[in-house]
Amino acid sequence: MHEVSIMENTINIISEKAKENNLKNISKITIKIGELSGVMSDSLIFAFNNLSKGTIAEGAKFLIEKVDATAMCDDCGITFEIDHFNKLCPKCNKFSTNILSGYELYVNTIEGE
Template structure:
């Protein structure tokens, strides 16, 4: 489960930012997780509960914003959300290799005091 190591790294970033701000408590951590990121949100939530024990983030709320896949068709000059893992343009039925979103995995906000 690589989600534990991902969460350990995310928590380290959050703790460093909190320390820089002179904070003693982390109240909320929010992440964007793309559906093609290779991360299972439920496993990430479990990992959060495990790695925050004994830290200033132990009682923090953890929020995940799920980012759907968006592709771009160079033939039609249109962005689209594929119906499946096959990135076929719904207009011209050409396959797109231009994935514009859905691979995100990032810490987006942190609430501290």
């Protein structure tokens, strides 16, 4: 379960940013997770609930924003949704290697006082 190590790093990032911005407590954290990232949201929430205890992030609202996986066709130029197994353009049926989104995994916002 690599979500535990991801959350350890996330809490470290949040703690560093809170210190840089003189925040005494964190009320809300939003992260973005791409559909193709391989991260399980439920496991990440579980890890946050356990690893945030005793940190500046304890008690903060933890939100996950899902990012759809999309690609752009190199031949006809349209943007379309993809998944792990299907990256074929729905218009011209060509395989696309131009992935636009879906691999995101980052802290998007931190709110606090």
